[in-house]
Amino acid sequence: PSAKGGGGGDDAGTSYGDRWYEEVDGSEWKRGGVKWKTLEHGGVMFPPLYTPHGKPFYYDGAAVPLTAEQEEVATMFAAMRETDYAKKETFQKNFMEAWRPLLKKTDEGKPVKKFDKCDFSAIAAHLEEEKARKKEMTKEQKAEAKKEKDEAEAHCVFALIDSRKEKVGNFRVEPPGLFRGRGEHPKMGKLKARIWPEDITINVGEGAPVPAVPDLGDGKRHRWGDVVHDNTVTWLAKWMDSINGDVKYVMLAANSSWKGMSDLAKYEKARELKKHIGRIRADYMKGMKxxxxxxxxxxxxxxxxxxxxxxxxxxxxxxxxxxxxxxxxxxxxxxxxxxxxxxxxxxxxxxxxxxxxxxxxxxxxxxxxxxxxxxxxxxxxxxxxxxxxxxxxxxxxxxxxxxSAKVFRTYNASITLDAELRKTEQMVSARQRAAEGDVVALMAYYNIANKNVAELCNHQRATPASHANAIAKMDEKIETLKAELKELKKAGSGKVEAMTKRISKMEADRRNKDETKNVSLGTSKINYNDPRVTVAWCKRFEVPIHRPFPKTLLAKFTWAMSVEPDYEF
DNA sequence: GGCTAGACTTGGAACAATGTTG
DNA sequence: CAACATTGTTCCAAGTCTAGCC
Structure with a gap:
């Protein structure tokens, strides 16, 4: 039980309102501390049960009839047939090992054992067809389907916490599937089991109604595995993952007050490190000797x-x-x-x-x-x-x-962004501002600062599939413009200067695109950069906040919006 | 003290929605 | 207005880290 700091009485720190950031400073967000007084929510949504399609599976050239259970797993593989995973030996081996016990129940005389003799192409073709059919749906049909889905999920979207309506993040239970581990994961291809209500623990307020167990359509009456009332944690539901045995949680969305408070606490902790970093550095210099x-x-x-x-x-x-x-x-x-x-x-x-x-x-x-x-x-x-x-x-x-160690990453990321943005005046020339417009020129610089942080943290991504194409297109455009420029020069036109600028802007864009093709900028923005640094910068340079922070980030960072323009990390 | 279950943040990719272009 | 590109959102895997067990 954590006492609320700053004169909030002896109650646990949960009496703030929607605009919690006007009342708390992050210092009361403690691991193991009381997080809520009342908690009410709609539970979780289950993925639909498997509906067999009856398309044939061939083994060694001959069709092998599959039970629904066997077909479900075969279909999981067929869906991944074209991915890199499906070509990896570990994946194939684990997949076969997971599938075998199901096949064993029925195969007599002609056991399906060798991956190389399996032919999923008919099932894959069926999946392609389904996809195409979905794509062909009219706008109205799509809207109708979305409406139905939204209605079915509506009761799970929000939780009621201490009288605040809060958005839930991942209320959908993960569907069964073949595990897609990253890199050379020894478990890739294993079957991730279907989760049933009996596997789920619900966390809900003591007096609050226990969310109804949904009808899964299998004719059985299911029950929750457990119902608890733990007000020291922020999860609404959890279950055990069958691959690694670790716990999966249903938590609130990024724009919730809980995540916001935790975020604020994180950045305040990183700022606190500023005061101690000198001593720490001196100490490791001594330690090396x-x-x-x-x-x-x-x-x-x-x-x-x-x-x-x-x-x-x-x-x-x-x-x-x-x-x-x-x-x-x-x-x-x-x-x-x-x-x-x-x-x-x-x-x-x-x-x-x-x-x-x-x-x-x-x-x-x-x-x-x-x-x-x-x-x-x-x-x-x-x-x-x-x-x-x-x-x-x-x-x-x-x-x-x-x-702890991770604080250094937050600290270094945020302080780097702050330092880079402080150089804006020198780095964004008046000429550039005039040529491109203030906001465009400033945002180009902001993105460079953001990129520096991403590189510091080694946030990488695979080159986007469209990259080569996009670069080729830009090159083409640059060539055309250059040809036009030549003509303009020949004619002694007054537009020469404008065209020169346009070309150099285009070339800068091209260079930038190429240099960031493997850099993932999102992660640092979402997890490492103190949003107040960005907000303050926007205020100083009159850049609309939605430029660096599109809708969801804006919602996530509402707590940072009222910062003063001279805020320093 | 050493160990690990448990809770929470961080992470890239896949997918969906939206914007742009020819 | 279809095709394609870009941007935004969801998904779920994979880290960090400590309380509390033995």
């Missing part, structure tokens, strides 16, 4: 987390999960120290199996220390064998309450 190996490793690990914005790198089980690493789990094979004096190259797969590959100038002390850490070790050995995330996070607590 400490003859004790453990002290040295801790110092260098913190240095990398701070300067390279690495994640802490918790332990992973490579039999059950993809082999990815973070700072403390780096292995010798990921570290290259032969790229020049005091140059560190790190090449490893991080979260989501996204590759980190960058060479950074580091301080000589860290370079020297790293050399000693990898000495006499095998490629598969840990670089930081004497430190682990728990120890690091305990150590951080000596400097600041609540400080």
């Amino acid at each position: 400490n003859p004790d190996m453990e002290a040295q490793q801790k110092a260098v690990a913190v240095y990398l987390i701070d300067r390279l914005a690495l994640r802490v790198g918790n332990e992973k089980n490579t039999d059950e999960e993809a082999d990815t690493v973070g700072c403390t789990s780096l292995r010798v094979e990921h570290v290259f120290l032969d790229e020049g004096d005091n140059k560190l190259r790190l090449k490893f797969l991080g979260k989501d199996s996204i590759e980190y590959d960058a060479t950074t100038d580091i301080i000589p002390e860290a370079y020297k220390a790293l050399k000693s850490f990898v000495k006499k070790k095998k490629p598969g050995d840990q670089v930081f064998d004497q430190v682990n995330p728990t120890e690091l996070n305990d150590y951080f607590k000596h400097f600041m309450e609540g400080l």
Whole structure:
């Protein structure tokens, strides 16, 4: 039970209204603290039960009749036939292993065992047809279908929490399917089981009505697995995932007050780090000179987390999960120290199996220390064998309450954005403003600042499918404009200057598009950049807030809108 | 103390809606 | 107005981190 700070009486901190951000400052948002007094909601929506299509499946050239249960899983695979997953051996193997027990129930004499002899093409063709039929629906039909869906879900969309109406995020229970792990995930292709009401725990206020168990259409009367009244958590429902055994939660949407308060608390914590970062940096500089190996490793690990914005790198089980690493789990094979004096190259797969590959100038002390850490070790050995995330996070607590490794990422991202945006006057020329218009020129610069943060955090994406095409089109356009320019020059036209500008703008756009083809800008905007930095900047430069923050982000960040123009992270 | 269940944030891709263009 | 591109939303996987168990 957390006492409300700032004179709110001895009640738990849940008495704020819709505009909670005018009343609280984020400091009362505590893990394990009381989150609500009353909680009422409509429960969850289940995916429809499987309807068999009866299309044939062939094994070794012959049609094999499938039961509904068998066909359902075959159809899951058929739907993924053209994806990269379906071509991977691990996926095929896990899929067959999941499918076999179902097939076993009926196959006599002609067991379906070898993946290579399976032919899903008729089922795949059927799925294509269905897709085409859906596409051919008229506008009216589509609208009608959407209306029906919305009506069926309406009771789940909002929750009533301490008299506030709050949007629920993911009230749809995940449908069964073939697990799509990222990277080389050992479990890819396994069957993710269907979730039934009996698997679900509902969390609801003590006096509130328990949400009705929906009729699934299977003629059975279902019940919730459990109903609890836990006011120290923010989830409305949960169930256990059959792939990894971890818990999946139904929580509120990003624009809810709970997420907002938590967000505010997160950024305030990161700002708090500003006051302590000097001491922390001084301490790791000292630590690198400490003859004790453990002290040295801790110092260098913190240095990398701070300067390279690495994640802490918790332990992973490579039999059950993809082999990815973070700072403390780096292995010798990921570290290259032969790229020049005091140059560190790190090449490893991080979260989501996204590759980190960058060479950074580091301080000589860290370079020297790293050399000693990898000495006499095998490629598969840990670089930081004497430190682990728990120890690091305990150590951080000596400097600041609540400080943990991830705070450094938030801190570095937000402070970078703030610093970059402070250079706006110098970076956006009057000429550019005149040529492109103020808002366009300013937003181009904002996006560069945003891109710098994304690169700091190594937020990458696959090149969009349309990229090459789009670039080719732009090139073509540039060529035409250049030809036009030539004509204008020849004619001694007054439009030469305007055309030159137009071309350079176009070329800048092209360059920008190409340079950001592999950069994912959204993640830093949504999770790392203190929104108040952006809001204040918009106010200072008279940029409409919807330019950097489209509708959903605006809703997510309502708490940040009233910040003063001179706000500093 | 070490371990892990549990809760919550972070993450890219897939999908849907909307905007642009020919 | 269809085809395509872009932007916005949903999905659900994959991290972090600590309370509380032994």
